[in-house]
Amino acid sequence: MVRASELRGKTVITVPEGKEIGIVADVLFQPEEQRLGALVVESPSFAGLQILLAADITSVGGDAVATQSATKLQDQARFGESAELVSLSEASGRRVATVSGNYAGELFDVHLDPATGRITGYEVTGGLFARMLGQSHTIEASEHTHLGKDLLIVADEAIRAKHGEETRPPAQG
Numbered sequence: 001m002v003r004a005s006e007l008r009g010k011t012v013i014t015v016p017e018g019k020e021i022g023i024v025a026d027v028l029f030q031p032e033e034q035r036l037g038a039l040v041v042e043s044p045s046f047a048g049l050q051i052l053l054a055a056d057i058t059s060v061g062g063d064a065v066a067t068q069s070a071t072k073l074q075d076q077a078r079f080g081e082s083a084e085l086v087s088l089s090e091a092s093g094r095r096v097a098t099v100s101g102n103y104a105g106e107l108f109d110v111h112l113d114p115a116t117g118r119i120t121g122y123e124v125t126g127g128l129f130a131r132m133l134g135q136s137h138t139i140e141a142s143e144h145t146h147l148g149k150d151l152l153i154v155a156d157e158a159i160r161a162k163h164g165e166e167t168r169p170p171a172q173g
Contacts, residue, residue: 001111001112001114001121002111002112003110003111004036004111005088005092008025008026008088009023010023010060010065011065012043012052012065013066013067014067014068015058017070019070021041021067021070022042022043022044022045022050022073023041023043024065025040025041025042025049026040027039027087028040029087029119030084031084031146031147031148034145034147035054035118036117038052038054038085039057039065040076046073046075048076049076050075051076051079052065052067052072054117056072060114091107091110092107092109093107094150094152095150095151095152096151096152096153096154096159097152097154098153098155098159099153099154099155099156100156105126107123107147107152108124108125110147111138118141120140121141122141122145122154123137123138124136124138124152139154139158142155142158145158
């Protein structure tokens with residue numbers, strides 16, 4: 001398991017050329033498939049940000065992300081904004097709500113299987129204070145979790161199992 005936030009700042013390298021072609025700036029998810037969609041890459045060789053599709057990632061190591069060639073990078077402007085992709089920078093801090101309409105904290109990070117790119121879990125915190133104290137828990141990704149435009153929706157059972165308590169109702173108004 002790797003936290004999506006840990007991908008930020010990793011060097012992107014080409015194998016077998018052995019070139020450093022950029023640094024990961026952000027992580028893009030395909031929420032419907034619950035998987036990694038692409039990486040946003042800052043590259044000194046190219047003007048602007050580049051996109052490296054998940055299908056073009058050959059491996060994720062402790063220090064670098066590998067791909068076969070610099071030609072796998074796509075210009076972000078040509079790639080365009082996809083409504084199907086959600087970035088980690090956009091998703092981090094989103095409220096987490098249960099299917100019954102109770103708030104259960106904020107999304108802090110996303111856990112990925114580096115071999116498959118599948119989202120394995122969502123790290124949730126009670127907010128800034130809890131995050132500063134290192135208090136968070138992971139909700140396993142399942143058919144009952146959905147990273148939407150505004151919220152992460154999870155099953156009520158996932159929250160009760162982690163907290164052992166009831167969640168608070170949403171604010172009125």
